[in-house]
Amino acid sequence: MKVKEIEENSRGDGEEKARQVEEEVYGEGEGVTIKKISSTRLLKYDELNIETDQISASHGHRSRKNADWVTILKLAFQSIGVVYGDLGTSPLYVFTGIFPNGINHNDDLLGVLSLIIYSITFLTLIKYVFIVLSANDNGDGGTFALYSLICRHAKVSLTPNQQAEDKDVSNYKIDVPNGRLKRASVVKSMLENSQFAKHILLFTTMLGTSMVIGDGILTPCISVLSAVEGMKEATSYxxxxxxxxxxxxxxxxxxxxxxxxxxKVGYSFSPILIIWFLFIGIIGLYNFGKYDPSVIKAVNPMYIVKYFKRNKKNAWLSLGGVFLCLTGSEALFADLGHFNIRSIQISTCAIVFPSVILAYIGQASYLRQHNEDVSTAFYSSVPKRVYWPMFGVAVMAAIIASQSLISASFSIVQQSLALGCFPWVKVVHTSSKYEGQVYVPEINTLLMLACVGVTLGFKNTLTISNAFGVAVIFVYILTSTFLVLVMIMIWKTNIFLIILYVLTIGLMELLFLSSVLSKFVDGGYLPLAFAAFLVIVMYTWNYGYRKKYMYELKNKVSMERLKEIATNPSIHRVPGLALFYTELVQGISPIFTHYVANVPALHSVLVFVSMKSLPISKILHEERFLFQRVGPYELPIFRCVVRYGYTDAREEQEYSFEETLVDQLKQFIREDLLMFGRPEGKIDMVSESNGSKGIRIDEEELQREVGLVDDAIKNGGIVYLMGENEVMASKGSSFGKNLVINYGYNWLKRFVRKPDEVFMIPRKRLLKVGMTYEV
Structure with a gap:
């Protein structure tokens, strides 16, 4: 006989008792097993539809976040080949971009070098490496990671978040500010109570994401062109x-x-990039000693003041060229999901930062004696004996430079996809060892076509550099905006440190923005055009997604209606386990009633499966499935929420997924009976000596209930049911709504992956039911 003893513990104030399972004891002859189950885990079964505001305990991305030093060093090595190509190849074109019309005064080089040194130190090293990387979302970076982090600390998402089915996900951490932290509470309340603020926050996130993708288009173009242009120095051919x-x-x-x-790309490219960084560092040091060691005076920021006094407006315009030394810094954060914080900090401080600074110092030292070579500053400053080896490494490094923003584009598309802000595309997880390493075939093709188009259209690096700066600086400013919100609401940083950040890094970025926008008509419009197109696509998709979701939520099937359908004698019961897929999490989709009206038959066991994407990066496997019984005990009808983070792979083998779901379902049935019992079952309440109570369940009763699932699968197998809905604007809707829903959203739906492909449903066992939603 199997016996399970349950203690009832009072929560006080007359509230419903919270049951906590203390131990599971198996009778003689069957061995003894002790199993601990927390009360918070049990509460989820009868509070699935109650919204919650606080979730505690945190861990996530264990394999990267808490990695050992061997793994960290491996990731640091890989990161050099993926993250730093753009930042590392900037010396190819920075001085050319700063002085397009030549050098007017020799001391201008000291002012410009000082600007470069302090820009890289403040904006790359301090901002990104030591501040922004800490604002990650359980190990993932990028604009959408910041947005999802804010959404988990305030109810600012335009679709419901912070729901009961998320309450016990261990890395879904929310720390609600207490009364002493009024500033955080005020900002949080302002965002939560303003619909306009929520839309602005989402729009800003989409804009930042679009700019990073635009950066991913321009980076390959300028990097490759600037490297290949070195051939002109060797021959006029x-x-x-x-x-x-x-x-x-x-x-x-x-x-x-x-x-x-x-x-694979990282391991292949990293040795080349390491050689590149060694070359530019050593050559920079060589030029520094050979030509003009006095350029070390540039560490004095007074040379920046003198530069602006001397050149005034031209100095301000040249900031657009100076800013090119920072391109690629955003990739340190956007590519974080492929690596981890420590690995990027190590590779930046040990190799990248010193090498790049030495490269700029060496070029400035050379140009102090050869002002006329500023248009070809990089290749002219390379010693003739190593020209061709350096050229070969430069071309390979330029190719690799493109990798950082391409990888970042894949990551942020995956994040926005999981949060309902991007049309469904295929996401391939390329590594079983490192989480977050993904490849998106459709995006890869679009980026390639766009890069080829830009290269053929602009033909040279000068025009592309004008566009390049606009894309990058917008991403910088949007990241800083989100970072300030994180500092106030989540980190609860000292107000003086926040003001210091805004007055230093924030003002520097605004100054760079004012300069690069002056080149709008000279190519700066290109990234804004890319961003506008992508924002329109993303907003159209998200608007249709939200309208469909809210329609289903408003018209969901009530429990009473479900019981009526399940007990209706005119509806036949057929053997089998049916998995009815729906995107609705907070109830049962209205498409179910449409299905029953057209197919008056229900399977012997019915499970409503909802695929829930949480705004966090990863869900532990043991926390993926969440069940609830929604029908009377004589009718085995259940709800199952299958939770995924935005970096979780869904390419699970169908049989593995089915097997896990069935095992979890049977475990839930057993625990549900042992906790709450069955009214007509063979249950005895037993008084214990310590005053607590327990329930003794007949093992035959347990086996019979669990056996219903096995019998259903044996006799009818597992069948997949899915509603296929068409969304139309309701009568009387505005012209804008009709345009976005009837044409924009539905046009996009025809060109993207279907839900059964996204959810990896086997088509041979799939039945679809169509329905039109008027939203």
């Missing part, structure tokens, strides 16, 4: 036309290797 087509060929090859994944 390589004209601008030939260089353009060579660059196009290299770009196409680059995008073809993305399918091999970040790990």
């Amino acid at each position: 390589f004209t601008d036309y030939r260089i353009m087509w060579i660059s196009v060929g290299i770009l196409i090859l680059l995008f073809q290797i993305q399918r091999f994944g970040t790990e």
Whole structure:
């Protein structure tokens, strides 16, 4: 006989008792097993539809966040080949971009070098490496990671979040500010109570994401073109036309290797990038000693003041060129999901930062004696004996430079996809060892076509650099905006430190923005055009997604209506386990009643399956399934929420998924009976000596209930049911709503993956039911 003893513990004030399972004892002859189950886990079964505001305990991304030093060093090595290409190859074109019309005064080089040194120190090293990386979402970075982090600390999402089915996910951490932290509470309340603020927050997130993708288009173009242009220094055979087509060929090859994944690409590219950083560092040190060691005076920021006094408006305009030394810094954060904080900090401080600073110092030292070579500053400053080896490494480094923003584009598309802000595309997880390393084939193809188009259209690096700066600076400012919100609401940072950040880093970024916008008509419009297109696509998809979701939520099937359907004698019961898929989490989709009206039959066991994407990066496997009984005991009808983080792979084998779901369902049935019993079952209440109570369940009763699932599968197998809905604007809707829903959203739906592909449902056992929603 199996016996389970349950203690009832009072929560006080007349509230419903919270039961807590203390131990499970198996009778003689069957061994003894003791199993601990927390009360918080049990509460989820009867509070699935109650919204909650606080979730405690936190862990996540264990394999990267708490990695051992061997793993950290491996990731640091990989990160060099993925993250730093853009930042590391900036010396190819920065001085050319700063002085497009030549150097007017020799001391201008000291002012510009000082600007470069302090810009990299403050904006790359301090801002990104030591501040922004800490604002990650359980190990993932990027604009959407910041947005999801804010959504978990305040109810600012336009779709319901902080729900009961998320309450015991261990890395879904919410720390509600207490009364002493009024500033955090005020900002939180302002965001939560303003619908306008919520829309602005979402729009800003989409804009930042679009700008990063735009950066992913421009980075390969300028990096490859600037490297290949070195051929002109060697021979006149390589004209601008030939260089353009060579660059196009290299770009196409680059995008073809993305399918091999970040790990393979990183290990392949990292040795080349390490050689590159060693070369530019050593050559920079060589030029510093050979030409003009006095450029070390540039560490004095007074040379910046003198530079602006001397050149006034031209100095301000040149900031757009100075800003090019920072391109690629955003990739440190956006690519964080492929690596971890410590690995990026190590690789930046040990290799990247010193090498890049030495490269700029060396070029400035050379140009102090060769002002006329500013248009070809990088290649002219390379010693002739190592010119061709340096050229070969530069071309390979430029190819690799494109990798950082391409990988970042994959990551942020995956994040926005999981949060309902991007049309369904295929996401391939390319590494079983490292979480977050993904490849998105459709995005890869679009990026390749866009890169080829930009290269053929602009033909040279100067025009592309104008566009490049606009894309990057917008991302910088949007990241800083979100970071300030994180500092106030989540970190609860001292107000003086926040003001210091805004007055230093914030003002520097605004100054750079004012400069790069002056080049709007000279190519700066391009990233804004890319961003506008992507924001329209993302907002259209998200608007249709939200309207459909809210329609289902408003018209969900009530428990009373479900019982009426389940007990209706005209509806036949057929053997089998049916998994009815729905995107609705807070109830049963109205498409179920439409299904029953057209197919008057129900399977012997029915499970409503909802795929829930939480605004966190990863869900532990043991926390993925959440069950609730929704019908009377004589009718085995259940709800199951299958929870995924935005970096979780859904490419699970169908049989593995089915087997896990069935095992979890049977475990739930057993625990549900042992906790609450069955009114007509063979249950005895037993008084204990300590005053607590327990329930003794007949083992035959348990086996019979659990056996219903096995019998259903044996006799009828597992069948998948799915509603296929069409969304239309309701009568009387505005012209804008009709345009977005009837044309924009439905047009996008025709070109993206279908829900059964997204949820990896086997088509041979799938039955679809169509229904039109008027939203």
